[in-house]
Amino acid sequence: MGINKTYFSEMHMSEGPRAPYTGYEAWFANQNNARLATKAQEAEAFFRRTGITFNVYGQQDADERLIPFDLVPRIISSREWTKLSKGIEQRVYAINAFLHDIYNRQEILRAGVIPTDLIAQNDAFLPQMIDFKPPGDVYTHIVGTDIVRTGEDDFFVLEDNARTPSGVSYMLENRETMLQMFPELFSSIRVQPVSDYPKNLRRSLEASAPPGCSGRPCVVILTPGIHNSAYYEHSFLADQMGVELVEGHDLRVVDGHIAMRTTKGYKTIDVIYRRVDDEYLDPLTFNPKSMLGVPGIMDVYRAGNITIANAPGTGVADDKAVYSYIPDIIKFYTGEPAILKNVETYRCSEPQQLKYVLDKLADLVVKEVHGSGGYGMLVGPAASKQELSDFADKLRARPGNYIAQPTLSLSTVPIFTESGLAPRHVDLRPFALVSPKGVNITAGGLTRVALKEGSLVVNSSQGGGTKDTWVLED
Amino acid sequence: MLGKTAGGLYWMFRSLERAENTARLIEAGFRIALTRSTNAEAEWQSVISTLAAQQAYEAASDGYDSAQVVNFLLRDQTNPSSVLSIIKSARDNARMVRTALTTEVWSAVNETWMHFTQLLKDEIPQTELPAVLASIRQQSGLVRGALHGTMLRNDIYDFCRLGTFVERMDSTARIIDVKYYSLLPSPSFVGSRLDNVQWETILRSVSAHRSFRWAVEEDFTAPAIAEFLILDRRMPRSLAFSAGQIVNSMSHLAEEYSTTHPCNEMASALRARLVNRDINSIFDEGLHEFVSAVIDSTSSLAHQIELDYRFTE
Numbered sequence: 001m002g003i004n005k006t007y008f009s010e011m012h013m014s015e016g017p018r019a020p021y022t023g024y025e026a027w028f029a030n031q032n033n034a035r036l037a038t039k040a041q042e043a044e045a046f047f048r049r050t051g052i053t054f055n056v057y058g059q060q061d062a063d064e065r066l067i068p069f070d071l072v073p074r075i076i077s078s079r080e081w082t083k084l085s086k087g088i089e090q091r092v093y094a095i096n097a098f099l100h101d102i103y104n105r106q107e108i109l110r111a112g113v114i115p116t117d118l119i120a121q122n123d124a125f126l127p128q129m130i131d132f133k134p135p136g137d138v139y140t141h142i143v144g145t146d147i148v149r150t151g152e153d154d155f156f157v158l159e160d161n162a163r164t165p166s167g168v169s170y171m172l173e174n175r176e177t178m179l180q181m182f183p184e185l186f187s188s189i190r191v192q193p194v195s196d197y198p199k200n201l202r203r204s205l206e207a208s209a210p211p212g213c214s215g216r217p218c219v220v221i222l223t224p225g226i227h228n229s230a231y232y233e234h235s236f237l238a239d240q241m242g243v244e245l246v247e248g249h250d251l252r253v254v255d256g257h258i259a260m261r262t263t264k265g266y267k268t269i270d271v272i273y274r275r276v277d278d279e280y281l282d283p284l285t286f287n288p289k290s291m292l293g294v295p296g297i298m299d300v301y302r303a304g305n306i307t308i309a310n311a312p313g314t315g316v317a318d319d320k321a322v323y324s325y326i327p328d329i330i331k332f333y334t335g336e337p338a339i340l341k342n343v344e345t346y347r348c349s350e351p352q353q354l355k356y357v358l359d360k361l362a363d364l365v366v367k368e369v370h371g372s373g374g375y376g377m378l379v380g381p382a383a384s385k386q387e388l389s390d391f392a393d394k395l396r397a398r399p400g401n402y403i404a405q406p407t408l409s410l411s412t413v414p415i416f417t418e419s420g421l422a423p424r425h426v427d428l429r430p431f432a433l434v435s436p437k438g439v440n441i442t443a444g445g446l447t448r449v450a451l452k453e454g455s456l457v458v459n460s461s462q463g464g465g466t467k468d469t470w471v472l473e474d
Numbered sequence: 475m476l477g478k479t480a481g482g483l484y485w486m487f488r489s490l491e492r493a494e495n496t497a498r499l500i501e502a503g504f505r506i507a508l509t510r511s512t513n514a515e516a517e518w519q520s521v522i523s524t525l526a527a528q529q530a531y532e533a534a535s536d537g538y539d540s541a542q543v544v545n546f547l548l549r550d551q552t553n554p555s556s557v558l559s560i561i562k563s564a565r566d567n568a569r570m571v572r573t574a575l576t577t578e579v580w581s582a583v584n585e586t587w588m589h590f591t592q593l594l595k596d597e598i599p600q601t602e603l604p605a606v607l608a609s610i611r612q613q614s615g616l617v618r619g620a621l622h623g624t625m626l627r628n629d630i631y632d633f634c635r636l637g638t639f640v641e642r643m644d645s646t647a648r649i650i651d652v653k654y655y656s657l658l659p660s661p662s663f664v665g666s667r668l669d670n671v672q673w674e675t676i677l678r679s680v681s682a683h684r685s686f687r688w689a690v691e692e693d694f695t696a697p698a699i700a701e702f703l704i705l706d707r708r709m710p711r712s713l714a715f716s717a718g719q720i721v722n723s724m725s726h727l728a729e730e731y732s733t734t735h736p737c738n739e740m741a742s743a744l745r746a747r748l749v750n751r752d753i754n755s756i757f758d759e760g761l762h763e764f765v766s767a768v769i770d771s772t773s774s775l776a777h778q779i780e781l782d783y784r785f786t787e
Contacts, residue, residue: 048588049584049588050581226566226569226570231569235573238573239572244476244573245572249478252787260476261477261478261784262476263475263476263783264731
């Protein structure tokens with residue numbers, strides 16, 4: 001990080017707590033550190049006993065790890081939230097319009113707003129989706145928009161996560177844990193609830209069922225299985241929604257519909273909330289070696305007999321190269337300027353921008369266009385000379401594979417340590433549900449926090465933790 | 475319910491039962507090894523063959539000394555039937571069917587797994603072994619208690635119970651089969667030291683050395699012990715008791731699903747061979763033949779259950 005940079009502190013200003021934190025600060029002043037430390041340990045024991053864990057990829061021992069939970073909440077005022085949720089709704093709307101257009105008339109390409117190559121050369125673009133309209137034209141039923149903050153009024157969208165965003169179980173469990181640990185806080189401070197999420201998710205998925213479905217739609221969650229890093233979340237959501245958690249081998253095509261094998265025979269299902277990537281969804285259409293999907297599901301899908309959420313091929317809207325055009329995409333489909341700003345993004349595919357990126361590599365964050373989870377990225381200011389020069393070689397070899405962004409001065413929220421409060425960088429992932437009936441955004445989301453002092457990487461796979469996120473009532 | 479879920483519940487409880495039975499067998503073997511060192515090797519050999527682990531054991535070790543056998547049965551991760559492996563598999567199944575379990579049952583299984591992963595990380599010194607074995611039975615009791623105390627009495631519960639009793643049936647039958655010769659009514663051996671040791675071991679293997687004294691008025695005789703283990707319906711690890719529980723769970727399922735399957739008939743046939751008869755008719759049939767047939771029928775029944783309730787495709 002550059003020297004002398006100051007960060008926006010969400011809890012404190014020099015003259016005292018920021019307005020949203022006044023109630024919390026007053027409560028905290030009367031707490032005893034030893035008691036809080038005990039509470040923190042209790043919370044960890046609870047998470048472990050309940051098995052709220054994630055598996056880390058690329059590690060020798062496939063151990064399950066806890067995502068560390070910090071007991072200081074991240075607090076957002078109702079006014080701030082109103083702006084955020086309007087911005088997210090606008091983005092989500094535009095992304096769905098974009099996907100619909102890309103897979104149908106492609107007006108945005110004809111208008112020259114984005115380059116044709118961006119779509120034509122994109123692995124996430126699925127020809128199988130061309131001329132197909134999912135029920136209600138909804139492509140992204142669940143979106144988890146990553147937002148960072150750098151100042152009082154400066155919010156930026158970092159990623160749109162329109163494929164299969166995860167983390168919502170932590171939003172719910174973190175609140176549950178806070179309610180159990182500090183019930184008194186919630187009677188003195190009015191926090192908007194998040195607990196309706198599973199119910200809303202089920203409603204939203206049911207509302208997206210194929211038009212031919214009669215009776216209450218049968219919804220299931222499709223998981224890759226217990227070894228997937230987010231398996232806990234899959235089973236948690238199935239449990240909370242009261243729907244079956246299925247794997248590929250539980251499903252097959254029966255009479256032109258997808259059906260699950262039950263103890264009483266095959267039962268037709270209408271909506272699949274899949275947590276399996278496009279590539280593995282149907283071995284007959286995509287990766288033939290996939291054991292995670294359902295052979296023939298794409299035919300059933302195209303015949304309109306099953307809803308897949310999110311729709312196959314939505315990834316074309318959330319790679320990091322398309323991301324850089326989202327403000328134009330919003331303008332094109334809504335006629336309005338984007339409410340939430342993008343982070344300035346350099347496309348290494350363009351020679352001018354590549355040159356700039358190579359020059360300034362030590363100040364930038366470079367990401368793979370299709371990457372996620374903090375893997376394969378370079379944080380310039382934290383990298384050694386050797387790492388910088390190795391990465392520069394990669395950039396020159398495959399420039400189109402990368403985008404670069406300035407290192408952001410992410411805001412901080414304190415975490416609890418044995419010696420008291422200490423500021424750490426945070427981001428925010430609210431969750432939006434989209435159905436033909438509209439968009440529903442839960443007030444709050446997942447706050448990820450970089451636990452290491454000075455670190456800007458909040459990903460759980462890279463040592464990040466989480467916080468409960470409060471949106472205050474008016 | 476998903477077929478896979480039914481299978482996961484069934485296997486989860488088979489595994490937990492198996493872990494507990496293995497612990498009992500080790501306990502009985504260990505006692506012999508401590509008190510009658512001359513017989514120790516033969517005793518461990520019969521423990522290993524009761525668990526049908528002869529091949530795997532002999533490939534991995536030479537000789538049958540206590541430390542080696544105990545290590546293999548308790549904590550060898552390359553042995554798929556070690557207590558540690560079985561508990562891991564029970565917990566994997568529990569994770570898979572988590573939505574079907576109450577929080578209490580899930581936490582009990584998860585804690586059991588956490589407990590033993592820690593406890594069995596290093597080799598267990600002889601002095602610690604009794605405590606470790608006791609804690610296996612304790613944890614198993616914890617899961618069972620959570621199941622009884624918190625689960626709805628529906629098909630989920632029935633598949634759990636089926637797994638428990640199919641495994642127990644198989645286990646008790648194998649214990650009898652490996653030692654069947656010592657249970658034959660042969661007057662010349664009665665009261666000999668060898669028989670007493672064998673009988674005590676058999677009873678300990680099913681935690682019944684005390685209950686036998688209370689339940690059976692007769693002295694320790696081979697036919698009395700055989701009858702207790704095979705036909706006594708008061709004894710929770712006897713073949714007759716296990717068969718009765720299997721039939722009960724299966725008729726609950728038939729009722730709930732309003733369908734009977736081939737496995738219902740097979741279970742009833744199995745139970746019919748264990749009720750309303752006396753032990754002499756079994757000796758006439760041949761104890762070894764009888765018990766082998768029970769083991770085979772149990773295994774066919776288990777296979778049929780998997781088919782009828784569509785555990786897999």
